[in-house]
Amino acid sequence: xxxxxxxxxxxxxxxxxxxxxxxxxxxxxxxxxxxxxxxxxxxxxxxxxxxxxxxxxxxxxxxxxxxxxxxxxxxxxxxxxxxxxxxxxxxxxxxxxxxxxxxxxxxxxxxxxxx
Amino acid sequence: xxxxxxxxxxxxxxxxxxxxxxxxxxxxxxxxxxxxxxxxxxxxxxxxxxxxxxxxxxxxxxxxxxxxxxxxxxxxxxxxxxxxxxxxxxxxxxxxxxxxxxxxxxxxxxxxx
Numbered sequence: 029x030x031x032x033x034x035x036x037x038x039x040x041x042x043x044x045x046x047x048x049x050x051x052x053x054x055x056x057x058x059x060x061x062x063x064x065x066x067x068x069x070x071x072x073x074x075x076x077x078x079x080x081x082x083x084x085x086x087x088x089x090x091x092x093x094x095x096x097x098x099x100x101x102x103x104x105x106x107x108x109x110x111x112x113x114x115x116x117x118x119x120x121x122x123x124x125x126x127x128x129x130x131x132x133x134x135x136x137x138x139x140x141x142x143x
Numbered sequence: 144x145x146x147x148x149x150x151x152x153x154x155x156x157x158x159x160x161x162x163x164x165x166x167x168x169x170x171x172x173x174x175x176x177x178x179x180x181x182x183x184x185x186x187x188x189x190x191x192x193x194x195x196x197x198x199x200x201x202x203x204x205x206x207x208x209x210x211x212x213x214x215x216x217x218x219x220x221x222x223x224x225x226x227x228x229x230x231x232x233x234x235x236x237x238x239x240x241x242x243x244x245x246x247x248x249x250x251x252x253x254x255x256x
Contacts, residue, residue, distance in 0.1 A: 070234055070246035071188070084243065116186060128240055131178055134188035 032135035034119050040141045043109060049138045051102040051119030059083075059124040060102040061132060062094060065116040077102060078124055109142045116140070147237050149247035156225045157255050163210075164220045164250045166235030173197075175239040177211065177218045182249075183231040191233070194218065222252075230254045 032053045041047050051060065058079050063071035076084035077096040085094075091113075093105040102119055116139055120132040147168045156162035168177070179191040194202045194211050202209050206223045222229055235247040 068232075068249070068251075070249055073243050076243070086243075118188065120188075129238065131176065131190055131193050131238070132244060133190065134180075136185075136187040139186075 032119055032121055032133050034117075034135035034138050036138055037136065038139045038141075040143065041106065041109065042143050043111075045109075046105070046107045048106065049104040049117055049119075049140075051104075051135055052100055053121040053133070053135075054100055055121060055123075055133070056099075057121035057123055057133070058099060059122045059129050060096065061120040061122075062102070062104050063118040063120065064113075065118055065137070071118055075104075106140075109140075111142050114140055114142045147235055147245045147247040149233075149235050149250050151250045152248070153251045153253070155253045155255060156222070156229075158225055158227060160225055161221060161223045162225055162252065164222075164233050164235075164252070166218045166220070166247055168216050168218065168235075168237045168245075170216065170237065170239065172239050175237060177209075178236040178238065178244075179207070179209070179218075179220045180234045180236060180246075181229075181231045182234065183228075188234070192220065225254050227254050227256060 035050045060077045062074040065071045073086050074088045075094045080096045091108045095103040116137045118137045119135040122132045123130040175196045177194045181189045181191045192202050192204045192207050208221045210219045232249045234249050237245045
């Protein structure tokens with residue numbers, strides 16, 4: 029299995045809603061990532077998990093809350109979002125061996141619209 | 144900080160022809176990885192090709208090859224025999240150790256039939 033899967037594919041939510049994005053991989057990768065991507069722009073790193081521990085938080089607002097329940101799953105909990113948070117949210121994973129991370133494999137993304 | 148520059152926001156190629164996408168990067172490290180990712184309109188990022196900086200030989204994957212010039216910090220992607228399915232946004236990316244992956248701004252490739 030060489031896939032990273034993400035659900036849902038599309039999500040529309042109001043500014044008062046609480047929702048979660050899910051990501052799953054079964055490649056045995058120990059590093060997992062959340063990115064935000066606006067149209068025609070490169071992905072922007074949000075969070076990195078290494079061996080289920082939060083390794084990097086790129087000064088992301090607290091209305092985004094990541095969670096890594098186990099080595100295969102990564103969630104992104106959303107609460108009180110703003111319309112400018114509308115974007116494609118990408119999950120990725122990579123091997124990490126002896127502190128060295130390798131190429132990342134991306135999921136198809138969740139297209140989020142905040143009304 | 145490492146930066147990645149793609150100076151061509153848009154490129155166009157005729158079907159079956161060859162096109163080269165440019166990428167330069169800035170780093171003080173000697174051992175790192177470089178990648179080209181493709182993102183078609185369906186939006187999934189797909190790894191096209193990778194290059195380890197310690198390897199002098201240029202990486203190739205079927206119709207895709209790179210010209211890696213370490214001293215010049217240049218990493219261009221050549222697509223031969225272009226196909227309609229090659230139309231996409233192409234991102235050059237740099238990775239060192241356990242740091243963040245750095246992406247260029249992207250080049251949008253159009254393939255004309």
